[in-house]
Amino acid sequence: MSDSTANSNSNTTASSTAPEGTTHSAVDIDRDGNVDVVHGTTADGTAINSYLDDAGNVVLVEGDTDHNGTYDTVVYGGPDGTTIVESDSDDDGSADVVAKLSADGDVIQIDGVEHGQVVSSAMDVDGDGNLDVQFVDTDRDGEFDATVFDADNDGTPDTVVHDTDGDGHADQIAYYGETDTPETDAAEMDTPEMDATAETPDTTGYEQTDPTGFDGF
Incomplete structure (x- = not known):
């Protein structure tokens, strides 16, 4: 930057x-x-x-x-009246956190970025103003392999689904709190078909030169 x-x-x-x-x-x-x-x-x-x-x-x-x-x-x-906020916390010239806000100012998505690649993405999937689900690339291979759900919006995970072998199927499912256990076999559940680089909003960060070509004041 x-x-x-x-x-x-x-x-x-x-x-x-x-x-x-x-x-x-x-x-x-x-x-x-x-x-x-x-x-x-x-x-x-x-x-x-x-x-x-x-x-x-x-x-x-x-x-x-x-x-x-x-x-x-x-x-x-951003598109559809959204606002994008990029933060470079380590001052290396690349965004580390990218947040998307709705037209009403609610946070609807927060992406964690490492070396230009999205490694985690938390989303408000039901539009209630709370981040309900988070996708994580735990092994940094470019694909999300863990999904964390917070169904009751208390800030604590209710369900964690993990694809340990990268085959697109859930291998481990953990339940927390009073969440009811669904009658579903882990082997029958597919992890979301999401590529960690699919919707990266300008993850290269804001470069050292200004977009106008003006080098400072």
Whole structure:
């Protein structure tokens, strides 16, 4: 992710100080008379860049939330009014966690990413605002082999299904709490046909250069 240190460059820049110590700088990168980027710094030192299209709509926001000089969080619009939030917790330039929010702001999916590959994916499958099921690639072979269900939304797994040999069939099923045991043989259950790389939302992370080609402020 990009360096958050400001510099003057040769672009048109206008700065202002907002209440409570927050500062803003508007930059017209291509000199077309429209603001392309708004750089802001909050009172606690968090640097935020907002990128605008020609109509003035914010299309991407990046922030340096840990104040170490590198942008570690990126927010942008997804399909059907959703919002995608990518977090690079180790500052290696690639997303480690990718979350998808609904148009109402509810978290509907959280993906854990390692080396550009989704290794876990928690989803709200019934649209109640709670994450009900999680798929996990335990052996990092690119395919989900464990499924965790939380049917009562108490934050504790109710059922865990594990395909230990990678044949697509459940080999182990564990039940927790007061969950009723279904009359189903583990050998007859198939694990979900999901590839761990099937729907990776920009898992390469946000690269070191800004999408506009602007290298910082």
